[in-house]
Amino acid sequence: MNKVKYTLHHTDQHSAARLGTVRFGDQVYETPMFMPVGTQATVKTLSPEQVAATHPGIILANTYHLWLRPTPEVVAAASGLHQFMHWPGPILTDSGGYQVFSLAKNKKKDITENGVHFKSELDGRPLFLTPEKSIQIQNLLDSDIAMSFDECPPASADHRYLKHSLERTLRWAARGKAVHSNPNQSLFGIVQGGAHEGLRRLSAEETVKLGFDGYSIGGVANDDECKEDMYKAIDFSVPYLPADKLRYLMGVGEPVDLVEGVYRGVDIFDCVSPTRLARHGNALVPGLRQDAQGNPKENRINLKNARFKTDFTPVDPTCDCYCCQNYTRAYVHHLLRCEETFGASLLSIHNIRFLIRLCEAMRAAIKEDRFTAFREDFLATGKF
RNA sequence: GCUGGAGUCGUCUAGUGGCAAUGACAAGAGACUGUAAAUCUCUCGCGCUUCGCGCUUCGUAGGUUCGAGUCCUACCUCCAGCA
Numbered sequence: 001m002n003k004v005k006y007t008l009h010h011t012d013q014h015s016a017a018r019l020g021t022v023r024f025g026d027q028v029y030e031t032p033m034f035m036p037v038g039t040q041a042t043v044k045t046l047s048p049e050q051v052a053a054t055h056p057g058i059i060l061a062n063t064y065h066l067w068l069r070p071t072p073e074v075v076a077a078a079s080g081l082h083q084f085m086h087w088p089g090p091i092l093t094d095s096g097g098y099q100v101f102s103l104a105k106n107k108k109k110d111i112t113e114n115g116v117h118f119k120s121e122l123d124g125r126p127l128f129l130t131p132e133k134s135i136q137i138q139n140l141l142d143s144d145i146a147m148s149f150d151e152c153p154p155a156s157a158d159h160r161y162l163k164h165s166l167e168r169t170l171r172w173a174a175r176g177k178a179v180h181s182n183p184n185q186s187l188f189g190i191v192q193g194g195a196h197e198g199l200r201r202l203s204a205e206e207t208v209k210l211g212f213d214g215y216s217i218g219g220v221a222n223d224d225e226c227k228e229d230m231y232k233a234i235d236f237s238v239p240y241l242p243a244d245k246l247r248y249l250m251g252v253g254e255p256v257d258l259v260e261g262v263y264r265g266v267d268i269f270d271c272v273s274p275t276r277l278a279r280h281g282n283a284l285v286p287g288l289r290q291d292a293q294g295n296p297k298e299n300r301i302n303l304k305n306a307r308f309k310t311d312f313t314p315v316d317p318t319c320d321c322y323c324c325q326n327y328t329r330a331y332v333h334h335l336l337r338c339e340e341t342f343g344a345s346l347l348s349i350h351n352i353r354f355l356i357r358l359c360e361a362m363r364a365a366i367k368e369d370r371f372t373a374f375r376e377d378f379l380a381t382g383k384f
Numbered sequence: 385g386c387u388g389g390a391g392u393c394g395u396c397u398a399g400u401g402g403c404a405a406u407g408a409c410a411a412g413a414g415a416c417u418g419u420a421a422a423u424c425u426c427u428c429g430c431g432c433u434u435c436g437c438g439c440u441u442c443g444u445a446g447g448u449u450c451g452a453g454u455c456c457u458a459c460c461u462c463c464a465g466c467a
Contacts (some may be wrong), residue, residue, distance in 0.1 A: 060418075098418045121420045152418075175449050190418090221417040230417090251418035272419045279422040280415085306412070336422095344422055 001025045001090065001144050004186040004213055006246040006267070012371040016164035016265035022057065024144055029057030031246070031267040033360050034258065034355040035092065037275065040065050041075075041085040043352075044275050045345040048087045053322055054353040055298040058145070059087060060270050063137050064096035064129065068122055072140035073234055092270075093143035095134045095176075097190065098251065101152035101222055112149060113168060126369065130374030131172035132162045132179045139182040145214065146175040146180065150190040152218055155225030159196060166192040166203040177343050186213035188248065191237045194219060195229035200236035208242060215241045216248035217266070221257070231260055238265040251302060255284065258379050263371070274351030279344045281336045283315045286355040297383050301329075302303055303347065308333040313348075321353035322346070327334045358384055 002025040010019040020031045029132040036043050036051060039062040043051045047133035051059065061081060066072065078084035081091050096116075103118055104110045115130030131149040138146035150169040153162060173189050182186050189212035193199030207215060217237045220230045236248065241247055249266040252258070258269055274284065277300065301308070303315070311329040319325075323332070323346040335343030361384040365374035378384050 035418095039420070044419080045422075060417075065419085092418095094418050099420090101418090103420070147418080150418095162458085218418070219420085227435080248418090253417040257417070269417095271417050273417050276416060276419065276421065276423085280424095281422090282416085304413095339422075341422075342447095 001027070001184055002244060003184065004090075004145060004246065005246060006031075006214065006244065008243055010366060012366045013376070014372040015263050015368045016250055017262045017362070017371040018265060018267065019363055020246075022090075022268075027090065029090075030361045030363055031057075032258070032366075033057045033268045034229050034260045034352075034359050035060055035268060035270040036352050037272045038085070038087075039272075040069075041081060042318060043281065045341055045346070045348050046275075048085065050322070050345065050349055051352070052089070054349060054350065054356055056089070056347070056356055057091050058090040058268070061085075061091055061093050061141070061143060062096070062099075063093050063134055063147075064099040064118075064176070066093075067129070067137050068120060068127070072137045076140045076142070078110065092145040093138045093141055093147065094250075095138065095147040095149040096129050097134075097150035097152045097218065098148065099129075100150075106153055113171075117152075127241075129285070131176040135176040135187070136178050139180065140180065142331070143185060145186045145188055146182070147216065148176045148187065148189050148212070150192060151196070151220055152222065153192070153194070154195065155219075155223045155229060157194065159199070161192045161196070162192070162196065162199055163202075165198055170203070170206050170210070173207060173212075177210060177212070188212050188214040188216050188246075190216045190218040190250070191241075192219045193236070193274065195225075195232040195236075197232075197236045200233060201240055201275040204237045204240035209238060214246035215302065216250050218250045220249065221251045221253055224346075227257070227260075231264065234261060234264040234266060241265075246269050255355065255382070256379065257297075258355065258358055259362065259375050262366075263376050269355075271355075274355055275348045278347030278351050281347070282351075285316045285331075286318055286349050286381075286383040294380075296379070303329060303332045303343075306338050315350050318353065319350060319353065319357070321350050323350040323353075340367075 005023040008020045022029050035058045036056050037060045043060050077082050101118050104116055115128050120127050134149035139285050149170045149172050151165045153165045169192050191204045191207055193203040202298040220233050226295040246267050248268045249261045281304040282300045282302050285299050285301055288296045289299050291297045308329045314324040316324050332343050365371045
C-alpha cells in the first residue's frame with residue numbers, strides 16, 4: 001500500500017470535531033474512526049471476515065508481541081503482515097512503547113537513554129528494545145502505519161519525570177525516523193507530557209518539527225488517570241498539530257471518550273476494551289450508568305448475570321451487528337456460562353460494531369454541523 | 385445376616401481433641417482504556433449496630449472431656465466382600 005494521505009473535508013462549526021478521509025493507495029476510509037486491536041496479528045476470537053463485517057478502517061497489531069513471536073523475519077517471509085494474517089485492509093503497528101508502561105514501569109532502571117530492557121515472558125531471556133530496533137521490526141512487518149517508539153509514562157508521574165521522558169521520546173522519535181526505510185509505510189510521532197499544558201505544547205511542537213506522516217497523543221488513559229486529565233492532554237496537544245495530518249488518540253476507549261476526543265479534534269482511536277469486555281462477558285449498550293463515585297459512565301451489561309438467563313431479546317435492539325441481528329441475550333448468556341468461544345466472538349463483534357456505529361453517527365453529525373448537540377445529547381443520555 | 389469401609393456448605397473434598405471448619409467446582413456480583421487480561425477481585429451456614437458480635441452446624445441420639453467433625457456406645461443410610 002501507499003503512504004497514508006489524510007484529507008480534511010469539514011470541521012464542525014461549533015467545535016474542533018472534524019470529518020475527513022484517510023487514503024491508502026486506492027483504499028479510502030472516513031474519519032473519525034475506531035480501530036480494533038489485534039495485538040498478536042489477530043483480533044482476539046474473530047476471523048478477519050468477522051472483523052471486516054463490523055466495517056472498521058484500520059486495525060492494530062503490536063511490534064513487541066510479534067517481535068517475540070513469531071518474529072519479524074517469519075512475518076517478512078510470509079510477505080508481510082497483510083498476507084500473514086489475511087487482512088487486506090490497513091494495519092497500524094504500535095511500537096512497543098505501551099509495553100514500556102505495562103511491562104517495565106515498575107523497573108525504571110530498565111528504561112535507559114539507549115532503549116528499554118525487558119524480560120521475555122515466553123522464556124525469561126533478556127530483551128532490549130531500542131527506537132531503531134522498533135522501527136526496523138515494523139519495516140519488516142510491513143504495516144501501513146508504524147509508530148515511533150516512545151516512553152508511555154504512568155499518569156502518576158511528576159512534572160520533572162514527564163519532561164525528562166518526553167524529551168527522551170523526542171530523541172527516540174528522531175532516531176527512529178532516521179532508520180525508517182519502508183517506502184510504503186507511514187511513520188507517526190507521539191506527543192507526551194501528561195496533563196501539563198507546557199509539556200504537551202513542547203512535545204507537540206518539537207514532534208511536529210521532526211516531521212511525521214501523522215501525529216498521536218499518547219500517555220493517556222493509563223493507570224487511574226481521571227478523565228479531566230485525559231481531556232486536558234488532548235486540549236493541550238491538538239492546537240499544535242497540523243490540520244492536514246491524522247490525529248490519533250492512543251488507547252482510547254470508552255464511548256464517552258470517543259465523543260470527547262472527536263469534540264477536541266481527534267480523528268482515530270484504538271482500544272482493547274471492546275474485545276476484552278466481550279471476553280469477560282460485557283456488552284456495550286446505549287444509555288448511561290453511574291460509577292462508584294456517582295459519575296456518569298458508559299452503559300454496559302454483564303451477560304453472565306443470572307437475569308439474562310431467559311432474556312430472549314437481542315443484546316442491543318438498536319444494533320445492526322451480526323450478534324444483535326441473529327442471537328438473543330439468553331443464548332449469549334448460555335455460551336458464556338459454558339465458556340464457549342463463540343459467546344466471546346459474538347460480543348466482540350457487537351462491542352466493536354457499537355464503537356464503529358458511534359463513529360458513523362459522529363461523522364453524520366459533523367457533516368450536518370450538529371456535533372455539539374450530538375455530544376450534549378450523548379453525554380446526557382448515552383444514546384446516539 | 386456377618387465382616388470391612390464410608391456419611392463434612394448445592395457437588396466433590398481437607399480435616400485424627402481447640403474449628404464456622406480446607407481446597408476445587410457450581411453459584412452471586414464487581415473491575416477492565418496504544419492486550420503478560422477468555423483475566424483479576426469480592427461474597428458464598430444464619431442473624432446483627434459487620435476491621436467486630438451472637439446463634440446454629442460435620443447422618444441421628446446419647447456419652448467421655450475444660451473443650452468433640454475428630455474418642456466411645458447405639459441406631460440409620462450407602463458401598464464392597466462373604467453368606
